[in-house]
Amino acid sequence: MEQKLGSSSEDVLARPVRGGHALTTRQRQEVDLSSHIKGWGSDLDPAKRPGVPRDNAPGLGADALYPPIEQQLPRAKIHKSTEHARLTPVFGTSCSPAGVSGLLRDIGYKYSEGRLARWFTLMAADRVNVVEDLAADLAHLRIPNIPKEMGWKSELKYNPAGFALKIGALGLCVAALVGYTRAMRDSRRRSSRLYRR
Numbered sequence: 238m239e240q241k242l243g244s245s246s247e248d249v250l251a252r253p254v255r256g257g258h259a260l261t262t263r264q265r266q267e268v269d270l271s272s273h274i275k276g277w278g279s280d281l282d283p284a285k286r287p288g289v290p291r292d293n294a295p296g297l298g299a300d301a302l303y304p305p306i307e308q309q310l311p312r313a314k315i316h317k318s319t320e321h322a323r324l325t326p327v328f329g330t331s332c333s334p335a336g337v338s339g340l341l342r343d344i345g346y347k348y349s350e351g352r353l354a355r356w357f358t359l360m361a362a363d364r365v366n367v368v369e370d371l372a373a374d375l376a377h378l379r380i381p382n383i384p385k386e387m388g389w390k391s392e393l394k395y396n397p398a399g400f401a402l403k404i405g406a407l408g409l410c411v412a413a414l415v416g417y418t419r420a421m422r423d424s425r426r427r428s429s430r431l432y433r434r
Contacts, residue, residue, distance in 0.1 A: 314339075316346040338366035 306326040313333035317324055334342045345358030374381045384390070392400045 316342060318346070319349050336366075336369050338362040338369055341365060 308324070309327050311324065311328070311330070313330050315324060315328055315330070316334065333339075339362075341358055341362035345355050345362060348355035348358070371381055389400070392403075
């Protein structure tokens with residue numbers, strides 16, 4: 238019986254690559270000293286590794302492991318990591334980069350995946366994109382339903398304590414902002430009265 242994927246009863250995994258052999262329990266215990274020596278096993282003979290033939294898979298090439306997939310043609314700008322030579326065969330195009338957030342994404346994808354600057358830039362692009370979408374909604378005279386878009390109903394139903402904590406934190410931030418603006422306004426009024434005298 239063939240192994241099935243979890244997404245659908247009709248999705249069948251491809252047969253594994255031939256080659257390699259499985260180890261017995263005793264052989265595994267002799268070879269696997271990972272609990273005793275940090276990094277052990279990384280330099281073992283590939284024929285004795287428990288992961289064979291999967292360890293050999295990169296040497297075989299993707300064409301030997303997976304059926305050929307027709308390359309999807311991009312109709313919009315698609316970002317890819319600097320670590321990858323080409324686009325994946327299939328990709329999403331529903332949210333192509335645009336505006337200031339798109340420029341931030343252009344900058345972020347120039348960095349390697351291991352660089353913190355990449356992830357901070359991409360997170361900033363996400364935040365800017367939220368503001369751009371709100372502005373676009375208002376420009377088209379659509380009032381955004383922020384509680385629904387943020388999933389407050391589900392949050393209240395499944396995580397009431399977390400929801401209360403978020404609302405409390407939001408209330409404290411608003412109260413602090415209102416208090417700060419009032420203090421600044423009162424300070425300006427006092428200073429203007431002193432200059433008048």
